[in-house]
Amino acid sequence: MTFSVPGMSCAACIGTIERGLAKTPGVKAARVNLTQKRVALRSDLPSDDIIATFDALGYKAYPLDAGVLGQENDPIGRDLALRLGVAGFAMMNVMLLSVAVWSGAADATRDLFHLISAAIAVPVVGFSGQPFFRSAWSALRVQRLNMDVPISLAILLATSMSVYESLNGGQHAYFDAGLSLTFFLLIGRFLDHRTRASARSAARELAALEAQTAERIDGQGRTLTVPITALEIGDTVLIPTGVRVPVDGDLISQAGLMDRSFLTGESDPVAVSYGDVLNAGEVNLGAPIQLRATSVGEDTTLRRMARLVETAETARNRYTGLADRAAQIYAPAVHLLALLAFVAWIVISGDVRFALNVAIAVLIITCPCALGLAVPAVSTAAIGKLYELGFLVKSGTALERLAEVDSVVFDKTGTVTVPGVKGPVAQLSERDRGIARTLVQHSAHPVSRALGVALGETRPRPVTSILEVPGEGVHGRFGGDEVFLGNDGEGLVLRIGATVHRLEQQETLRPGAAEAVAGLAHMSLPAQLVTGDANHRALKVAKALGIEKIEARISPRHKHRLIEDLTTEGHRVAMVGDGLNDTAALAAAHASVAPSSAMDASRNAADVVLLRDGLGDVPRLFQMARATHRLSRQNFAIAAAYNAVAVPIALLGYATPLLAALAMSVSSITVLLNALRVRYAK
Amino acid sequence: MNVLAFLIPVSLILGAVGLAAFVWTIRSGQYGDPEGDAARILMDDIPPDEDRS
Numbered sequence: 084m085t086f087s088v089p090g091m092s093c094a095a096c097i098g099t100i101e102r103g104l105a106k107t108p109g110v111k112a113a114r115v116n117l118t119q120k121r122v123a124l125r126s127d128l129p130s131d132d133i134i135a136t137f138d139a140l141g142y143k144a145y146p147l148d149a150g151v152l153g154q155e156n157d158p159i160g161r162d163l164a165l166r167l168g169v170a171g172f173a174m175m176n177v178m179l180l181s182v183a184v185w186s187g188a189a190d191a192t193r194d195l196f197h198l199i200s201a202a203i204a205v206p207v208v209g210f211s212g213q214p215f216f217r218s219a220w221s222a223l224r225v226q227r228l229n230m231d232v233p234i235s236l237a238i239l240l241a242t243s244m245s246v247y248e249s250l251n252g253g254q255h256a257y258f259d260a261g262l263s264l265t266f267f268l269l270i271g272r273f274l275d276h277r278t279r280a281s282a283r284s285a286a287r288e289l290a291a292l293e294a295q296t297a298e299r300i301d302g303q304g305r306t307l308t309v310p311i312t313a314l315e316i317g318d319t320v321l322i323p324t325g326v327r328v329p330v331d332g333d334l335i336s337q338a339g340l341m342d343r344s345f346l347t348g349e350s351d352p353v354a355v356s357y358g359d360v361l362n363a364g365e366v367n368l369g370a371p372i373q374l375r376a377t378s379v380g381e382d383t384t385l386r387r388m389a390r391l392v393e394t395a396e397t398a399r400n401r402y403t404g405l406a407d408r409a410a411q412i413y414a415p416a417v418h419l420l421a422l423l424a425f426v427a428w429i430v431i432s433g434d435v436r437f438a439l440n441v442a443i444a445v446l447i448i449t450c451p452c453a454l455g456l457a458v459p460a461v462s463t464a465a466i467g468k469l470y471e472l473g474f475l476v477k478s479g480t481a482l483e484r485l486a487e488v489d490s491v492v493f494d495k496t497g498t499v500t501v502p503g504v505k506g507p508v509a510q511l512s513e514r515d516r517g518i519a520r521t522l523v524q525h526s527a528h529p530v531s532r533a534l535g536v537a538l539g540e541t542r543p544r545p546v547t548s549i550l551e552v553p554g555e556g557v558h559g560r561f562g563g564d565e566v567f568l569g570n571d572g573e574g575l576v577l578r579i580g581a582t583v584h585r586l587e588q589q590e591t592l593r594p595g596a597a598e599a600v601a602g603l604a605h606m607s608l609p610a611q612l613v614t615g616d617a618n619h620r621a622l623k624v625a626k627a628l629g630i631e632k633i634e635a636r637i638s639p640r641h642k643h644r645l646i647e648d649l650t651t652e653g654h655r656v657a658m659v660g661d662g663l664n665d666t667a668a669l670a671a672a673h674a675s676v677a678p679s680s681a682m683d684a685s686r687n688a689a690d691v692v693l694l695r696d697g698l699g700d701v702p703r704l705f706q707m708a709r710a711t712h713r714l715s716r717q718n719f720a721i722a723a724a725y726n727a728v729a730v731p732i733a734l735l736g737y738a739t740p741l742l743a744a745l746a747m748s749v750s751s752i753t754v755l756l757n758a759l760r761v762r763y764a765k
Numbered sequence: 766m767n768v769l770a771f772l773i774p775v776s777l778i779l780g781a782v783g784l785a786a787f788v789w790t791i792r793s794g795q796y797g798d799p800e801g802d803a804a805r806i807l808m809d810d811i812p813p814d815e816d817r818s
Contacts, residue, residue, distance in 0.1 A: 094804030117801030164791050172784040176777060192769075199773060 084130060086122045086144040088137065091115070096142070103140040110136075121147070129308070130296075163276055166211040167269040173207035174262040178744075181259040185741045197249035197256045204258040208242050211265050214272055230410035230455055233417055237446045238264055244443050255440060260447050260743040267751045268455045275459040297329040298322070300373065318376045322367045331383045332374035334359045340369030340551065369551050405483055405715055406458040413454060421445040424734050437736065444738035448729045453750040457718035460758035465711040468762045473695035474704050481690035483715075484674040485708035487655050491603055492646065492668075494660035495614035495624055498678060499596045499698065501533075511577070511584060517544030519577050522557045522568040531557075531568075534586070592627060593678075595699025600628045602702030606709075608657075613637050613645060613668075643667040659701070660689075676701070710764030718754045725750040 091100065097115045100122060104113035110133070113124040122144070126133060130146045137144035180196040188196060215238065219231035241261035248256050296308045298321040306321055311329045314320065319335070322328055328341075339355045343365050355361065361374050363383035421442040428438035466476045476482065493499050511519065521543040523535045546559040546566060556569010564580035577584040600610045611632040614621045621635035634645060642660075646668050649656045658665070658672035669675040669688040677689035678698075691704060729746045732738055790796070 094807060097801060097804055098808055115801060116798045117804060118798045161791050164796075165788060168784060168787040168791070172780050172787075176780050179776060180773075195769075203777075 084124055084126060084133070085147045086124070086130075086133065086137070087147050088120055088122055088142050088144045090142045091117065091120055099140055100137075100142065104133075104136065107133075107136050131308075160273075160276055163214065163269065163273045166214065167266070167273055169207055170211035170262060170266040170269055173203050173211075174259065174266045177203055177259045177262055181740065181744070184256075185739075193254075194249065194252050197245070197253075197258075200256065200258040201246050201249050204242060204262055205246065208238060208261055208265060211269060212238050215265075215268065228411060228414045229407055230414070233410070233414045233446070233449075234264070234268055234455060236418070237261075237449075240443050241447050244439065253436075255740055257443065257447060257740050257743060260740060260747060263744060263747055264447070267747070271456040271459045274463040277463065312380065314376055314379050316376050316379055319373055320376055321371060321373050323371045324367055324369065326367055328361050328363050328365045328367065328374070330363050330376045330380075331378040332361055332376040334361055334372060334374050336372040336374075338369070339367060339372040342366040342368050405712075405719075406454070409454060409457075409719060417446065417449045420449070420730070420734075428736065441733065441736045441738070444733040444736075444743065445730060447743050448733045448738055448746055449726050453722035453725065453747075453754045454719065456751055456754050456758075457722060458715050460755050461711050461714045461718060461761050464758050465707050465761045469691075469704065469707055472700055472703060472707075473693065474700070475692040475694055476690065477692065478690045481674060482708045482711045484655075484690065485657060485705055486712035488608065488657040488674055488705070489655050490609050490611060490649070491657045491659060492611045492613055492649075492672070493600075493630070494642075494658075494665050494668075495612055495621060497661040498659055498665075499593055499612070499628060500624055501591055501593055513541075514544060515577065515579055515582075515584065516541045518546055518561050518566055518579060519568060520544070521546040522549065522559060522566065522577075534568075592624070593696070593698050595697035595701075597628050599698040599701040600630055602699075603705065604629070606702060606705060608705060613642055643671050646671045657705075659698075676704070707761070707764065710761050714758060714761050714764070718757055721753055721757060722750055 088100070091097075094117075097117060100115055101113050104110045104122070104124060107128075109126055109128040111125040113122060115122050124133070134144050134146070177200045180200050184193050184196055212235070215231045215235045218229065219235040222229040222232060238261050241257040241264070245256040245258050245261065247253075297311050297314055299307050299309050299314065300319040300321055301307060314330050320329065320332065334355055334357055337357055339361075341353050341355055341361065343353050343362075360377075424445050425438045425442035428441050429435060432438065462482055465482055469476055516538055519534065520538050520541045523531045523538065524543065544561060546561050549557060549559040551557045556567055556571075559566050561579065565578075566580075567576070567578040569576070571578070571583075575586040577586060603610055609632065610628070610630050611634070612621060612625050612628070612630045613634045614624075615637055618635040621633050625631070625633045637645065642665060646656055646658060650671070650673070655673040657674045657676065658669050659676045660669055661678050665677075666688045669677065674691075675689045676691045676693060678693045678696075693701070725746055729738075729742070732742065795802075
């Protein structure tokens with residue numbers, strides 16, 4: 084079993100948790116991973132008991148679904164690290180031999196050194212270069228050019244030409260250049276992968292938190308807590324009040340009250356009766372109900388919707404990143420240049436071997452290496468920094484797209500506002516508060532939950548014959564009095580006997596929302612508010628936030644349309660939203676952000692997930708995105724500047740392997756160092 | 766120059782040893798929890814792990 088323990092942050096926590104768990108009977112082994120903030124343990128105890136043990140130790144633990152978490156150790160990352168290690172080893176050895184050649188080794192010694200270099204370099208290039216060759220080949224097969232095409236060509240040509248030169252006792256061999264090219268580029272590839280893998284595993288962790296257990300009722304009427312993955316078609320499942328429906332099924336209780344907002348976007352509860360179809364993801368707002376499962380696992384509506392979102396996402400993945408756009412200009416230019424040099428030198432000198440040498444020197448020296456590092460190095464540094472600030476960046480091109488955004492659309496309910504209750508809650512007597520507490524506990528309506536928060540720690544009073552009436556509220560009896568909490572037609576009331584307490588429903592702004600809007604305006608990113616809610620409520624929120632443009636009474640489909648309309652007008656829109664009704668809009672926007680309280684599917688659709696509660700840091704996200712964009716461009720400029728100096732030298736035939744090695748290393752290191760500046764970007 | 770016949774294999778073997786050590790560290794999962802490992806070394810009373818994956 085694996086648990087996520089976000090609260091552990093220090094060295095001492097390891098000791099406390101591991102020792103505490105070791106003392107618990109039934110726990111066989113426990114192992115803390117401080118980097119991932121997870122605890123893996125072997126135990127026969129049910130997860131509730133283990134969570135209680137964590138509680139006793141002073142940590143909040145959440146069970147992670149092993150199925151969703153999938154394979155832990157990242158095989159692709161290990162594979163890349165291995166190739167990187169091999170390339171590094173070979174590069175160092177060949178470099179040693181090359182130093183001897185550069186400092187004047189001649190004749191037989193030079194030939195011997197070249198041959199030894201060849202013996203090391205050829206198999207290593209074949210092994211370590213594979214990621215580039217594969218990617219280049221798959222691009223060429225669909226008749227496209229990506230960054231890996233010039234890279235593969237440079238590596239392969241440099242190696243094969245050097246082998247030919249070595250066998251014929253030639254003066255110049257570029258084994259070191261070919262290998263350091265492979266090495267530096269593998270670093271870029273590895274960084275790229277690491278960033279994406281850690282974002283993916285964090286996203287998977289969010290998903291794994293969602294999936295929990297279900298209450299299955301067996302033939303004898305006993306209730307068993309089982310993982311959702313263990314449910315089968317035909318199982319009877321009990322859904323307590325306030326719990327999400329785990330699988331699709333038919334209702335076999337008489338009546339129920341469901342929150343279907345994830346499907347429809349309407350927060351009004353829907354009444355259902357015997358035989359009605361319930362979808363996974365709906366929330367039971369009424370009394371506990373039972374259903375018979377009709378589809379489970381990947382077949383449920385929720386999963387199908389998630390897959391739809393994934394499909395919508397691939398459309399956006401066609402967005403060409405800065406690096407690929409650069410490759411589309413760069414690759415043909417370089418190839419043309421090398422070809423021209425080759426032809427020109429044949430005409431001038433008539434020496435095919437020398438002409439080929441020059442052409443290859445041009446290919447190597449144009450330094451696809453710095454170009455291959457330019458973008459991944461910056462985005463890795465930026466994404467790492469953003470993670471520290473509480474942003475989970477899920478897609479590689481998200482930062483580039485965020486940098487291009489020119490306006491931001493906020494969803495209201497659940498994103499900039501959270502439900503709350505105002506009114507004389509604090510002035511209620513101890514007894515009345517206790518009654519309200521009990522009534523609230525019997526309802527999972529969002530308003531009830533908000534009132535529960537407002538009531539705080541209050542001892543519940545015994546209320547009998549409690550009945551929740553959909554669309555009305557909760558009725559009950561306290562002593563001889565009839566009590567009621569709900570909507571009496573004019574607003575939210577708590578009625579005890581003849582006394583009526585008027586409570587006011589109010590949306591509270593999410594912390595930092597106003598600062599976020601102000602900060603964005605400061606960056607000339609105008610904000611817009613969309614909501615399915617009534618106009619006057621939207622206006623109030625917009626005023627509090629300082630947003631001028633609002634679109635109220637918008638249905639989920641129209642949110643999506645609104646984004647598309649803005650896009651056709653030439654705007655690049657970022658969408659910030661949480662509900663499943665926002666999912667289509669999130670996927671349609673140029674870039675999208677979802678709070679971590681959002682539904683699974685919305686988090687899937689969003690490029691960036693906010694891990695913290697407040698919105699105050701959102702402008703920071705856009706700042707970092709712009710800084711990333713600026714530094715990536717700077718890196719391209721640095722690489723281009725090196726080329727501007729080195730290419731004429733290569734074209735004139737003065738390039739030596741030493742010069743190639745120097746140009747490559749220095750430009751790669753400059754680009755890497757420049758990339759690190761993004762962490763300190765303002 | 767005869768010393769080369771001796772020194773080149775030595776340098777290659779030393780490099781290969783380093784590479785083998787690197788491969789071993791990857792295989793045995795020593796990059797799985799860098800923060801935790803940094804903290805563990807300071808504590809006497811936590812048993813070293815027996816099952817890394």
